[in-house]
Amino acid sequence: MTDLRSRSRWLLTIIASFFIVVLAIAAIDEDRLRTYVQGRFGAAAVRNVRDWRESVARLTGQGESERLQGINDFFNRHIQFQDDTVVWGQDDYWATPLEFLGRASGDCEDYAIAKYFSLIELGVPASRMRLIYVRARFGGPGSTVSVAHMVLGYYAQPQADPLILDNLLAEIRPASRRTDLTPVFSFNSDGLWMAGAEQPTAPVDRLSRWKDLLLRMRAEGYAP
Template sequence: MKKVLLISFLILSFITISTIASRTFFISKSKLNSISIKYGKNAKLRVEKWDAMLQTSKNKKILHKLKNVNDFFNKIKYKTDSRHWHKKDYWATPFEFMGTAAGDCEDYAIAKYFSLRKIGVPDSKLRITYVKYKRIHSKFEQAHMVLTYYHKANSTPIILDNINKKLKLATRRKDLKPIYSFNASGLWQAKNKGSIRIGKNNLRSWKNLMNRI
């Protein structure tokens, strides 16, 4: 009798552990399965790790949220749109980015933006920012995108970047020259401190992205 009870207890424990291990919080099971079918098992594991990272981050202080999301996506390999998507410019959805395990600067910024939105960071505090990146000891400027977080309106934002992977205030990033920024609700002329709202976000690439999300 004791042996039967022990076996029953072990089976119940295994079922409970399996249920907990397979639980997802920020993605449906059907979506997860479709990612597995489209991109493979490794992609499914990446998305599950992303889901777990968001779950452990959602009640953390803002700097921990920013760091966890920034660190997670910065582990994904950089690849230009021309090599990866065979297009001059393509803004991938977060699941396309995680699914294919590669992307360029706007893909990092977009994935970080939507991930932070999922764990409660207000849209008004986040902007995807188009900048000119200048390498040290070089006159060459490269188009680049980063995510910026504003703790208060018109404050100096924190930069989430895939080149310099540490969180830094915009005023500490002398290698970046902000041009414009945007989120779901608007478009701004960007500065390292403060900004001027231009109007609604009518960027074609953004609209195309939102149609695929």
């Protein structure tokens, strides 16, 4: 009887989670998104947004690993990497997901941000994800050539070895297998962590670009 009750509670939790995700997706005014993108970026951008929304719909209700891989694949395959100076004429611009899709190009921060919010929309808790600033080493073991880079980390448990969603690789790998990456700090909607910290060390509001990003997302109509 105890096993039956446990299974029933587990099943009800799964069903409730599914409907929460469906309601969250339904709350996004897709007509408004398309109208905004059409007016600012043109018809090609509307097709990008349509493909994104179809991808989100297909992943709804799937397991967490399928959602992670599906979103990682979508942005890595649909968007071309390009520096902010080329796309926006600025040294460092954090694009909203709609801007990223509208231009169909962007840099590492834009990939990580778009994946983060798409996964939140699909029901992955923000507490399980962090946008991680790293130094990425190029040239193989022993190389001293490194650049600033951002990836998205997924933590199955708070102290778990995070899975890394990266525009540089199609495969999602644990951080322990990404010895080319050296963490500097990470953040999500709940706070900011310095490398090695177990608890947030500062509020995320300290990142002015993050606050500006959220304001622009709300103005566009996409704020999951």
